[in-house]
Amino acid sequence: MSKEKVLLNDFRSYRFLSELKYAPDGSAAAMVVSQANEENGYDSCIWVYRPQTGFSQLTAQGKEKNLLWLDSNTILFVSQRDSKKKKQAEQGEELTSFYRIPVDGGEAVEMFTVPLKVNSLKPIKDTLYLLTATVDNARPDLSGKTDEEKARLIAQYEKEKKAWQVIDELPYWSNGRHFTNKLRHRLYLFDIESQQLTPVSAPMADVMEAHPSSCGKYIAYTAKEYQHLMPLKNTLYLYNIETGETKVILKDSYRISHFAFWKNGKIIFTGSLCLHFGNNENPCFYLCDLRTGEVSLLAQYDHSVCSGVGSDCRLGGGESFILQDDTLYFTSVVGFYSNLYRLDANTGCIQMVCGDIGSIDQFTKYGDSILAVAFCGDRLQEVYRIADGEAERLSGFNNEFFEKKDIKTPVYHPFVDEDGVSIDGWVLLPQDYDPSKKYPAILDIHGGPKSLFGNVYFHEMQYWASEGYFVLFCNPRGGDGKGNVFADVRGKYGTIDYEDIMLFVDKMLESYPAIDPARLGVTGGSYGGFMTNWIIGHTHRFAAAATQRSIANWLGFNYISDIGYYFGPDQQAADNWTDPEKLWFHSPLKYLNNAKTPTLVLHSDQDHRCPDVEGYQIFSALQRFGVESRMILFHGENHELSRSGKPDNREKRLAEITAWMDRFLKA
Numbered sequence: 173m174s175k176e177k178v179l180l181n182d183f184r185s186y187r188f189l190s191e192l193k194y195a196p197d198g199s200a201a202a203m204v205v206s207q208a209n210e211e212n213g214y215d216s217c218i219w220v221y222r223p224q225t226g227f228s229q230l231t232a233q234g235k236e237k238n239l240l241w242l243d244s245n246t247i248l249f250v251s252q253r254d255s256k257k258k259k260q261a262e263q264g265e266e267l268t269s270f271y272r273i274p275v276d277g278g279e280a281v282e283m284f285t286v287p288l289k290v291n292s293l294k295p296i297k298d299t300l301y302l303l304t305a306t307v308d309n310a311r312p313d314l315s316g317k318t319d320e321e322k323a324r325l326i327a328q329y330e331k332e333k334k335a336w337q338v339i340d341e342l343p344y345w346s347n348g349r350h351f352t353n354k355l356r357h358r359l360y361l362f363d364i365e366s367q368q369l370t371p372v373s374a375p376m377a378d379v380m381e382a383h384p385s386s387c388g389k390y391i392a393y394t395a396k397e398y399q400h401l402m403p404l405k406n407t408l409y410l411y412n413i414e415t416g417e418t419k420v421i422l423k424d425s426y427r428i429s430h431f432a433f434w435k436n437g438k439i440i441f442t443g444s445l446c447l448h449f450g451n452n453e454n455p456c457f458y459l460c461d462l463r464t465g466e467v468s469l470l471a472q473y474d475h476s477v478c479s480g481v482g483s484d485c486r487l488g489g490g491e492s493f494i495l496q497d498d499t500l501y502f503t504s505v506v507g508f509y510s511n512l513y514r515l516d517a518n519t520g521c522i523q524m525v526c527g528d529i530g531s532i533d534q535f536t537k538y539g540d541s542i543l544a545v546a547f548c549g550d551r552l553q554e555v556y557r558i559a560d561g562e563a564e565r566l567s568g569f570n571n572e573f574f575e576k577k578d579i580k581t582p583v584y585h586p587f588v589d590e591d592g593v594s595i596d597g598w599v600l601l602p603q604d605y606d607p608s609k610k611y612p613a614i615l616d617i618h619g620g621p622k623s624l625f626g627n628v629y630f631h632e633m634q635y636w637a638s639e640g641y642f643v644l645f646c647n648p649r650g651g652d653g654k655g656n657v658f659a660d661v662r663g664k665y666g667t668i669d670y671e672d673i674m675l676f677v678d679k680m681l682e683s684y685p686a687i688d689p690a691r692l693g694v695t696g697g698s699y700g701g702f703m704t705n706w707i708i709g710h711t712h713r714f715a716a717a718a719t720q721r722s723i724a725n726w727l728g729f730n731y732i733s734d735i736g737y738y739f740g741p742d743q744q745a746a747d748n749w750t751d752p753e754k755l756w757f758h759s760p761l762k763y764l765n766n767a768k769t770p771t772l773v774l775h776s777d778q779d780h781r782c783p784d785v786e787g788y789q790i791f792s793a794l795q796r797f798g799v800e801s802r803m804i805l806f807h808g809e810n811h812e813l814s815r816s817g818k819p820d821n822r823e824k825r826l827a828e829i830t831a832w833m834d835r836f837l838k839a
Contacts, residue, residue: 175576177577178579180830182635183822184208184823185208186573187553188205188487189206189545190203192535193239193491197244199222200222200275201536202220202247203219204239204488208819213818215234216235216237216488218239218247227567231273233251237251242272250268264330266289267287269282269284270284270285284364286303287314287369290305291305297388299364300413301361303359304358305360307355307357309354309355310338311329312326312328338354341353343734343735346734347810350778356376358377359391372391373393373409373411376399379393380393381430383433384413389412392431394408394428405427405428406424407421407422408423408460421462426441428441428442430478432493432500433495437463439462440458440459440495440515441457442455442458448656449656449660452622452659452742455473457469473504473522474655474656476653477503479503480505480531481505481509481510482618482623482630483630485552486815487815490536494535500517501513501535501537505624508647508653509528510532511525511528511532525558526542526562530549531546531547531626541557543557543558549581550581551574554567555567582598582600582627583600584597584598587679589675593649597676598644599683600634600636602637602640603639606686611688612687613691613692614837615644615692615695616633616645616695616696617694617699618645620698621669621699625645625646632829642680642684644676644677644680648668650668665706665744666706666710670706670710674711691715691837692714693715695717695833696719696722697720698811700720704717704720705760705790707769708764709763709764716770717771717772719774719787720825724790725756727748728786728789732785733780733781767797771790772828772832774803774806775788775805776805776808776813777805778808778809782811788803804824806821
């Protein structure tokens, strides 16, 4: 029986998996399963896995998340089911309610409510928990106030927020969070029995990661504390729960990405000194003595840690860095796979546990048992048991789609570029491919640039292939998976990376005579949008282009993007004062007087990573020089539109790109 084509809106049926966690005794595991709903959002429910009986749904209201095992029979999660508290939250009061539910079934019962916007909760001992909350330091203090006083203060604050925005620090906004002036992630201790809330971190410290020690006496955390300019490296702190004393262990010396308590008063952390390859330098593994602050190198490493292969089919995250006894387990992108590795904390030896299957996104561990959420083969995310280097699929959340749809397997096409560097590339063949016919092709360029494509499922590409396009994609220099030297394109944007991409297109035209060279399209988002802009100013070989959440002009981007003030100077090896000519040289806007390619510009008005003014510049220049162009601006969306935006907007985005390509490549 023939299979069905992949459709534009099929992503609405996909199930996205996150927050996979083993029960304390290993008897079961739980996760959050999310899916688009009819209200133009996403439902998230908790499911439980037992080896004997498989998977079963535990909650069904569609708003359950941030799960935590309270004990081996009970799960704690965030939700809001109390009508009075819902109303309070709608009126601007900050509340986060936690419910408990037995895994064998039954009604969820509210356990406690915290008067904060809680992001994470971790048990310490007995009734004491460590929580991270988003705190607005400009917000009025509501502690000790009556309901009437709270309502008055909140109303006044909200009125002022609508009227003006105070900005006195950099960055002043953040992608996905809008204005963040004086907004911080702050640590607290919370005793669920006494309801006592005790601040741990300083008001102006933005906490990145925090863990309690196994003995329950200490909390280690990393944060960036600042008043005006956020530092690029973070500080490691140690908090004594019994005395309330905070000790600075490492101050602004490493860019610490992940850490875990080990033994004998030491932690293992991944960090970079950023001395040789800038801000994108891959981390190494270190030991730090929390008593002395002494740091020693545990293992040299030349790959990213806790990262995955690019896809537009994820929603939510999970654990990817777990220390058990003397062994650290972590995910890392090597080549074009996201694999699971283990590091011996005594010797620094690193070995692969399981890999080259696609992308292991997150995992959980109990004893010798490992469960993981992964993309494997042509499948969407599923749960796998990892043992003896193999991944055995346990779940079938996306089975119906996989079995019903005609999913194209990427054809691998590695090649060596002009400088002798090995580049990975792939092709998706068009629906009902006939080598004797001619087809249009779409070149898709990844973001980053320190990101990558692999052979995992990617909805937009599968849809284009189903619509009769060759889909071409590769990992040029600047991408992840091949070490620091390969990823280092500082001061080279638009040169060696552009050469790699164009050579890849040439080679695919040679390999597939069925591709019509007169009907080539190009698209990409973020860095891929930058490169799309660059391409249309440097060649006329493409008949259509769609640039998404792109960069037009480094002279402006450096001081309007949430990361611009450090990302731009680092990546372009110049700033606005020392070498503005170099910034202008690497700006696609400079070359748009040469453009002739019909171009669709897509942007979002809350994209603070690549702000919408970048898109306006591209559109205005194209109009100025008479190039056929059209711009779509998505309201209320940010840089993540294609991955986690509102379902209607995700569908509109893909429909607009496809219609633009159809118009110029299929006419």
